[in-house]
Amino acid sequence: LSSQRGPDNFSHGISKLSQVSGQEHHNFQKSILAVIMGVEDIDPWVIWTIQAFLDFIYMAQYPLQSEDTLCDMSTQLDIIHDNISIFIDLGACSDMDHLNIPKLYSLPQSIDNTCYNGVSLNFTTETMESLHIPMCRDLYNASNCCQYEVQMLHLLNMHEWVQFWSTYLSW
Template sequence: MGTEELDARICTLPPAYGSKHFKNGLSPLSQISGGERKDMAKVLLGCLVGKLPKQAIIAIRSLLDFIYIAQYPTHNALKTFHQNKANFVTLGVRENLNIPKFHSLLHYVNSICWFGATNNYNTEMFKHFHINMAKDAWRASNHRNKRPQMTTWLTRQEKTQDILQNPSGLGIKIAKEFLNHLMHGQPGYMSRNQVNITNVPFDSLDVLTSFNKLTPIHLGDDASASVKYEVIKARPRSKGIAPQFDNVVVLDSLEAESTGVAGTRVGRVKVIFKLPAIFHGGSVGIPKHWPKIRLAYIEWYTNLKGSVDPTHMMYVITKPALRADGTPPASIVPLSRIQQGCHLLPLFGKDQVPAHWGTENALDVCDRFLLNNWASLYTYQNIW
């Protein structure tokens, strides 16, 4: 695969919460930060599927496995990577793999056995301290007699955090107002035709362009560090802003659990809405609790197969056949049934990216996708 084709694939990837869009590809980047390298790792494997031999894909995938697993409280070995890494020499990508960081991977297992878990193997924590305690404080000052100003700023930041974490009084009030703003977003307005629902006793719906899904806790020991909100968008084009209709994993049956994909189904959120007051009382054949909650109109992909592809370890899903009326299979579900957002990567295969494909229409023009379990550490732990 040439640089031009890889850039084209990177540019075509649809947006998703937590993923960085490299609008010009990777080749124009001159200085690459650690965060950008992590963002590349989230999408690179899916862009290489179909272009590299099986052994090369396995080598890359197993190295990603190690990078993600290394963030667990417990660790695993790099056996699969070492068994397949020579393929890059065979392909002529490099004359050898005598790279210090690759060599260090040979010693990880012994190091863990000798010294325990690999705490503080990188400088990320200290970089964050530098940003929070030095850079931000410097920017808040007038750059004159800076040290007292920076110290005062840091003291005020700490006191503010104490107020927000205080389980009484002002802390609760601020937290409730903040969470209320996050959860409710900005209401919109959409006609019956736009919502694509017919034979209902109303002409309009109050809709949201996004909602915030509380991501379940991290599966490791330090659970509190990973609790966060995940933004799910169903936003039409407006005032020059590109449309975005995100994909989600939905709890679909009683087999569904907190981890894994059993009993779940992947779909694309087209509308987030609340039913009008006319439905109160449950007299029109819908669940009585629906008027009290927010709902989503979701267009489905095909059901997930029983197992992932053994080479790249991602599920392959496709668009289903249209119904007799020309519309895709769809359902209305409560937002509570949405387990998490997900990132779908077009399954490019061996062909070049068609010229008319782009990040805005990739989900519309492509028919086959990879369910990207590298999108985040939580996704890696939860989707397999």
């Protein structure tokens, strides 16, 4: 990006961004497609996928949703999921061979939530993320740190069965 000062300036690039504000997200969204389209020999699937992602984000922010807008959001989501591997194939994620990003997987839930609960303003995954960290930490500390994934899953299953049994006994 250019070195000019202004609302859309990311002087250290976007890969160094952390704890980004909503305004910075908005500025990034305004400029990302134009920047990508300016790259020579860009794969059209990259442009199409980013455009679908931006369309989904903006449609999710509508104050009112109809069956048509939810169908359009679902179509955009299908485009995203069908083409997301293009970023790995082109080496955009040099240190990863996957795109297992929790917020990416929570996108279909926003459509379901809108269908069942209405438009949810200011929906975030912050609650899931804030619960995820202490729950995993507690389960990890309860393991012997060897093959901890298997032990953590076993502890979760045991906890679930205790809850089922408690519900049965109280019934």
